[in-house]
Amino acid sequence: VGIDRFKAVNESLGHDAGDAVLREAVGRIEHAIGEGDTLARVAGDEFLVIAQSVRDADDADRLAHAVMATFDTPFTVEGRTARVACTAGVALCPDDSTEAQALLRQAESAMHFGKAAAPGTCRRFEPAMAERIRDQLFVETSLRQGLAAGELRLLYQPKFDLKTGRVAGLEALCRWTHPELGEVHPARFVAIAEQSDLIRELGRWVLAECCAQVARWRSEGRAVVPVAVNLSARQLAPDLPGIIADCVRAAAIEPSDLEIEVTEGMLIANPEATRRVLEDVARAGTRIVLDDFGVGYSSLGYVKHLPLQGLKIDRTFVRDIAEGGNDGAIVTAIVTLAHGLGLRVVAEGVETAAQREAIARLGCDEGQGYHFSHPVEGAEVAARFLSP
Numbered sequence: 001v002g003i004d005r006f007k008a009v010n011e012s013l014g015h016d017a018g019d020a021v022l023r024e025a026v027g028r029i030e031h032a033i034g035e036g037d038t039l040a041r042v043a044g045d046e047f048l049v050i051a052q053s054v055r056d057a058d059d060a061d062r063l064a065h066a067v068m069a070t071f072d073t074p075f076t077v078e079g080r081t082a083r084v085a086c087t088a089g090v091a092l093c094p095d096d097s098t099e100a101q102a103l104l105r106q107a108e109s110a111m112h113f114g115k116a117a118a119p120g121t122c123r124r125f126e127p128a129m130a131e132r133i134r135d136q137l138f139v140e141t142s143l144r145q146g147l148a149a150g151e152l153r154l155l156y157q158p159k160f161d162l163k164t165g166r167v168a169g170l171e172a173l174c175r176w177t178h179p180e181l182g183e184v185h186p187a188r189f190v191a192i193a194e195q196s197d198l199i200r201e202l203g204r205w206v207l208a209e210c211c212a213q214v215a216r217w218r219s220e221g222r223a224v225v226p227v228a229v230n231l232s233a234r235q236l237a238p239d240l241p242g243i244i245a246d247c248v249r250a251a252a253i254e255p256s257d258l259e260i261e262v263t264e265g266m267l268i269a270n271p272e273a274t275r276r277v278l279e280d281v282a283r284a285g286t287r288i289v290l291d292d293f294g295v296g297y298s299s300l301g302y303v304k305h306l307p308l309q310g311l312k313i314d315r316t317f318v319r320d321i322a323e324g325g326n327d328g329a330i331v332t333a334i335v336t337l338a339h340g341l342g343l344r345v346v347a348e349g350v351e352t353a354a355q356r357e358a359i360a361r362l363g364c365d366e367g368q369g370y371h372f373s374h375p376v377e378g379a380e381v382a383a384r385f386l387s388p
Contacts, residue, residue, distance in 0.1 A: 002111050004085045004119040006045035011237035012273035017077040028070035064088040064122040085120040139192050152176050155375035159368040162360040167385040171228045172210045173375045203235045211251035213378045222386035228259035233266040241280040255285035263291045282307035311338045315349025322354035335363040
């Protein structure tokens with residue numbers, strides 16, 4: 001049993017709070033398992049249950065879900081609430097193995113596979129999982145080496161003002177060319193990085209490189225526009241404002257040259273702690289935009305309480321917007337809400353002229369997508385979009 005995103009609890013609430021969550025988790029798990037079962041802590045946020053009472057796969061599944069259900073109730077630590085889930089991996093004796101160490105490795109493989117594919121679920125061990133885990137470890141190790149070897153680069157996709165037709169901002173997108181694997185899709189390497197501290201190292205590199213690129217454009221006499229950087233949940237920690245300040249200072253640019261994009265799903269675990277971090281970032285002068293708006297959780301609540309300057313409408317509402325139907329009404333409602341709160345609205349995933357016309361007609365301020373431009377290298381951005 002592995003606690004999902006436990007490091008985010010440590011980073012946002014502190015290690016004492018994390019220890020308190022672990023102690024309460026032990027009590028909850030003990031309450032869910034049988035009298036003859038054994039509970040042991042095998043890693044910082046991982047527990048082993050040796051279930052003598054389990055007779056078959058159905059029994060194991062019921063026990064795993066009983067353990068997972070104990071995490072449905074939020075944890076309260078020093079008056080603060082933390083929502084924490086867990087992922088379970090199951091290996092059976094004698095079906096999977098009769099050796100204790102092999103069963104432990106198999107259960108761990110199933111758990112890690114579940115964390116990567118669908119956190120908060122239960123997975124039964126399958127032989128193919130071990131190969132997947134080995135592949136993920138290879139990608140993680142290669143990514144660490146690639147960061148040091150300069151294999152990563154940033155591309156930039158422009159956002160256009162729908163009234164003036166001018167570039168209003170850019171979004172930085174990370175790309176990785178591996179010497180053996182070739183181009184590794186961002187969804188693959190970012191997901192693997194998010195399972196470890198590597199995502200913080202990667203995120204800091206993106207921030208630093210983005211700031212350095214802004215400085216290069218400015219040294220060339222280019223008219224710089226704000227550049228947005230996507231954050232991961234692991235980066236929304238108390239040290240984020242300092243990291244941004246360090247990167248801005250090192251490049252000798254302004255905090256307002258940066259935007260950070262966060263998604264609603266990233267804000268769930270510790271909303272109060274996250275809000276304080278984002279307020280510190282905004283107070284320093286960096287804009288904050290809520291990405292993928294409309295497909296997350298309690299959208300209106302986040303818009304009301306976070307220090308936002310803009311919303312990005314998720315591409316799912318843009319895809320069929322030119323065809324009529326409910327998407328237009330949803331976009332209109334989002335635009336009305338955002339403008340009432342003084343926020344700019346960006347529609348992402350714009351791929352056709354018809355979609356562009358529709359979002360402009362419905363009041364969106366900016367558009368982003370392949371209709372305007374694919375992501376391009378920094379030099380091409382300067383030549384095409386940033387006037388001297």
